[in-house]
Each structure stands twice: as C-alpha cells, then as structure tokens.
Amino acid sequence: MLTRTAIAPINAKELSRRLPRPGQDINTIMGAVELMGVRMSYARNEEVFGQGEAAEYIYKVVSGAVRICKILDDGRRQVIAFHMPGEIFGLEVEEDHRFSAEAITDAVILVVKRSTVLALAARDGHIANQLWALTTQDLQRVQNHMLVLGCMNAKQKVATFLLQMAKRRCTSDEIELPMPRQDIADYLGLTIETVSRTMTQLENAAAIGMTTSRRIVLRDRAALVQLNA
Amino acid sequence: MLTRTAIAPINAKELSRRLPRPGQDINTIMGAVELMGVRMSYARNEEVFGQGEAAEYIYKVVSGAVRICKILDDGRRQVIAFHMPGEIFGLEVEEDHRFSAEAITDAVILVVKRSTVLALAARDGHIANQLWALTTQDLQRVQNHMLVLGCMNAKQKVATFLLQMAKRRCTSDEIELPMPRQDIADYLGLTIETVSRTMTQLENAAAIGMTTSRRIVLRDRAALVQLNA
DNA sequence: CGATCGCTTGATTCCGATCAACAGGAGTGG
C-alpha cells in the first residue's frame, strides 16, 4: 500500500527562535530547506510528483533514493536521474514538472514550497546564485550522461554507472544499489537482461563482486575506469 | 585557413549615448549582449573555445551555426548541442569550459565578457533570473535529447532531429542543414552511414525530400511525428 | 504451499556498426 505521511511540520514563525545549527544556515538553500522543510514519508514506488503536475514544491532527499523519469507514449521509459540523500530535486523554472519523480525505496523527503524559496532568492542574490548553481549541477550531470548514452557500449555504461554510484555514496568500494535492474537499464538505455549479463561478465572478469544482486564490491577499479578510456 | 576577425568592437562609453533599439534593451541578457557584444568572425570548423579553457566570455550566434561537443579519450565524439542564430552559448557557472565549441559554417558571433554579464546580474535580479532561465533552457534541451539517445532507434532519431531543426529554423517545411552528416551522427549517437541510409529510407517512404544532401523538405510531417509515438 | 517478484541465463533475431567501394562536386594547379 502506498502511504505518504507528514512527519514533522515546522511552524514558520518558530524558525527565527531556533538557534542556527551546522548545515542549517538560512542563507543557503540547503540550510533553508533543512529549516523550513516538512518531512514527508514515501513508500517504495510511490510517486512524489508526476509529469505535467504544477511544480509547487522543491524536495531534498533525507533518506532513501528517488528516480526522475519520463514515460514515452509507447511505454518506453527513460530514467533521467537518480537522487541520493542530501540532494535537492524537483526544482523547475517553469510552472510544471516535465518529468515524474518516484521513491525507489521507502524514503523520507524534505518538502518546501517553491514560492518560498523563490521569494528568498528574490531578496538574496546569494540564494538566487545557489538556485542557478543547482540547475547548473543538474545540467552537468545530464550532459555527462549524454556521453554515456551516445558513445558507450553496454560494458562501459555499466562500469561507468557503478563508479558513479560509488563516488556519490562515498562508501569506499562497497555499494548498496537502492534501485532494481530495470531502473538501471532504463537509465543506461539498455535492457534488463543486458544489464544483468554485463554485471555477471564484470564479476567473472573479477572487476566486481556481488554479495547479493544489490550489494556490489568494486574489486578492480582500474579495470572499470579503463573501460571508458 | 582559419581566420578570426573582430568586425565592430563597440566602445562601452558610447553605449549610454545609443538610442534603445528593438531587442537591445540593457535590462535583458539578449539586449545587453547585442549592445555590448563584439562581433567576431569565425571560419568554418574554427574553434570558438576549447575543452578546459577558461570561460572568459559568453557568446551569441548572429549568423552561421555552432556545435558544442566533447571528444573522448579514444577519439569518439559526442555533439552535445547545436546553436543557431539568436541563441546564446558558452555560459558557465564554473571557471572552465567543459566542452568545446566550433563554427559549423563561417559564422559571425557576438562576444561579451562573462565578468561583465555577471556584474550586471549581481546588480539586477532580473538579469540573474534570465541567466538562470538560459541554463534551464539548456537543461531542458539536453534532457529531451536524453530521451532520443536512450529510447529511440535510428529512424526515430533522424525524424526527431529533422522536426527539431524545422521547428528552430521556423522555415515552414524546407530546411537547410548547416552541418555535415558526421555532426548529425555524433549528435544522435549513430554512424554517418546509418544517418545517410536512414535519410534515404525516409525519402523513399515519401516522408521527406532531398533537393541536395543539405536541403531537406518535410513532405509528410505526420509520418515523421508518428515515428516517435 | 502456491504465487509473485526480481534476477539470471540461454537461444535466436535483428538493427546498426564496420569495412569497403564509389559517385559527385569544389577547389587547385598545370
């Protein structure tokens, strides 16, 4: 069953009384979201927002993971991006969301009114700059992903993906993939079978180890890096 | 031979004396670039800026066309975007260009100091907003292109590309492609042969007509649109 | 316990890449 629950709504008037805590600086987007955000809980596979919906809020992942995706008319799906804890998503300049966002696992997400953030940005050039920087970061990620989609073969795609995940999770060489194979496939422009086969190949080549299908150990980073050389 | 020539540098002090003309409002990015920009001339295939170079300027295409691309270590190339007359490119938040830009045809390009524009943005929230909007527009284009690269087959890719070009050039149903087949191929994640073959197929299917290899007539838009359904 | 779900593996097909040749201009120089 899908459940969405507000956990700890914060009274706006209470904000000024709060002492600043690390990472909760009202002069940064991240801090502002922490301070003003309402914690919401989403079940696995629950939609956070849908294609075409009004972009009323912006979001920050507290725990769990989120996928941004687009379903084409014929049912094919492209996963545009994954978002991990600490990352902001759903920021739009226009009024509507162009993609949908879904919780990959059960997730806790901070939700803030977009209008509130835009009002902050209008008063404070630094905040406005940070919004721009967030968009730029998204742009860079997507541009990098274009190289993956346009230039790489299956093995290179999967290797790049695993390295990317390891980097973002900062957990040295052991990664816990929150998403199923189908999400990885739709992210990399492959089929689920090809993703599965390729990971088996990488395991047989001793480049990675798989404790379970979701727990991956990077055994030979050099080999993985060399693939996208 | 590659030539780069400044055509009509504009004295900054002279700006205030100029009467505002249509599209030359100092309160818009576009207008500011028109007013402050130095017209530069680039020869076909000349580099406007290179990967890793300092992002000192931002650019607006006056005439001709520009490709933004990335060369991978092994020589493969991904064309990230094409820029047509009227469009701004080369805007970066960070200090360096992550991609290179090259003139596809002989081109005239307005060049403005990035620092000048950023200074304008710091004083004027509207300008800052427009910078953000420009980045957002790039982001949306690239996100759309991800769907092309990740989900479509060759025929769909080429059809989508042609429709896109027709839309941007606003020349009803006849388009003059400024770029060679190789650029299209690297943009769509295909080979030059596949692009060529696919266009021939579309011609045989009476979906398009080719006066020359660069002049395309869209004969059956419905058929083209239906391909990416 | 059967049922469903996520993943893997096998067999076969097919689309696009690759290798190769050629055609039509455009520009160059004798």
Place this chain on the structure above:
DNA sequence: CCACTCCTGTTGATCGGAATCAAGCGATCG
C-alpha cells in the same frame, strides 16, 4: 581547359552486440 585531389555523401556486404523471446531460480509474502 582538363586532370587531379580532397571532401562529403551514398550504397553494398558482412559482422557483431544488444534486443527479444523464453525459461528457470531463489526469495519473499500472503
């Protein structure tokens, strides 16, 4: 002017990687 080369684009033949179709396996759950 023609012969030449260079460049771009087209076409053909073949190959290979990923998609597709199909089956099976282990885990979780009602």
